[in-house]
Amino acid sequence: MKLKEDEDRFDDLQMILIGGIVDAIKDELDKAGLPAAKSRELLEALAFSVAAILDGSRAVEHEGERASPVITFQGGENELVYPGGSSWMHEYVFGVVGELYED
Numbered sequence: 001m002k003l004k005e006d007e008d009r010f011d012d013l014q015m016i017l018i019g020g021i022v023d024a025i026k027d028e029l030d031k032a033g034l035p036a037a038k039s040r041e042l043l044e045a046l047a048f049s050v051a052a053i054l055d056g057s058r059a060v061e062h063e064g065e066r067a068s069p070v071i072t073f074q075g076g077e078n079e080l081v082y083p084g085g086s087s088w089m090h091e092y093v094f095g096v097v098g099e100l101y102e103d
Contacts, residue, residue, distance in 0.1 A: 002079045003072070010083040013073040015096075018089045022047045022096045044097050051090035 025046050029039045052058035053069070060067045071089075075081035 004075055004079050004081050005084045006075070006081050007083045009075060009081050010073065010087070013075075013081060014071065014087050014089045015092060017071075017073075018047070018051055018092050019096055021050055022093065022100065025050075026100065040097065040101060044094060047097065048090055048093045051093055055087045055090050057086070057088075057090060 022043065026039075026043050029043055032039075034042070049058070053060055054071060056068050056070065060069075070082065071087045072080040072082045
């Protein structure tokens with residue numbers, strides 16, 4: 001497997017991932033029948049928390065062990081794409097949610 005540093009391609013792929021995360025959380029919140037304002041508030045908070053954990057910008061520890069994720073994406077048959085460092089999906093959460101609510 002080849003590791004390819006490509007920040008532009010990585011950014012495209014992380015936008016797809018955060019969009020999918022936001023959509024999945026929104027679907028579950030919609031099923032709960034919450035008021036729209038509360039649903040949006042929870043969507044932003046949950047999606048931001050998940051993205052921050054995946055980005056490694058929020059420390060994660062369990063039973064005294066720390067985990068520091070570094071996201072890669074399948075770029076081709078034998079290729080993983082990474083940005084050369086950590087991801088930054090959490091920075092896109094509020095924009096993605098705003099698009100859903102047509103801000």
